[in-house]
Amino acid sequence: MTRLAVSFLLLIGLAGITFPRPVAAQLPTWIIEAPARPALSALWKRSVAARAERVACIGGRVGTDTVWITGAEPVRTSGADSLTAEGEPSLEQCGPPRWIGTVHTHVRSTDDPEPTGRFSPGDRAQMSAWVSRWGRPGAFCVLHSAEGAHCEVYPWGAQRRPS
Numbered sequence: 001m002t003r004l005a006v007s008f009l010l011l012i013g014l015a016g017i018t019f020p021r022p023v024a025a026q027l028p029t030w031i032i033e034a035p036a037r038p039a040l041s042a043l044w045k046r047s048v049a050a051r052a053e054r055v056a057c058i059g060g061r062v063g064t065d066t067v068w069i070t071g072a073e074p075v076r077t078s079g080a081d082s083l084t085a086e087g088e089p090s091l092e093q094c095g096p097p098r099w100i101g102t103v104h105t106h107v108r109s110t111d112d113p114e115p116t117g118r119f120s121p122g123d124r125a126q127m128s129a130w131v132s133r134w135g136r137p138g139a140f141c142v143l144h145s146a147e148g149a150h151c152e153v154y155p156w157g158a159q160r161r162p163s
Helices: 003-015 034-050 087-093 121-134
Strands: 029-032 055-062 066-074 101-105 138-143 149-154
Touching: 029 034, 034 055, 034 066, 034 101, 034 138, 055 087, 055 138, 066 138, 087 121, 101 121, 121 138, 121 149
Parallel strands: 029 066, 101 138
Antiparallel strands: 055 066, 055 101, 138 149
């Protein structure tokens, strides 16, 4: 670095000029309570056996900094392919006050054996439809292994009331 550049950097520091700093998102802590674990495990096992996506309603509560998952119940559908589950049954069956959102699996039956660990654009559309239908943020998870999940409150940062 040249002397001019170093001097400029020192002057910026002395002048008290500050630059915006990235701020980490304040994401909630997720707690999967014991009664929910067998249902989530069974959902994953059924999905792997069928090599098709499966969906369940999740119960619990969404706090300001913590989400508690207290239970889950499979959504009744007429079918699903390997990458997508039917959306309307989960919208109909997984609403408040009993349910706070949905969980689904990502298991592929294609030539790529690896499940995807993030929400797809179609998943996000379904999350938006849930929020629109029920008028409140929801809790959503995608299971991508027997013990791995990616979960989000959507939309994060919206005015939330504990549920």
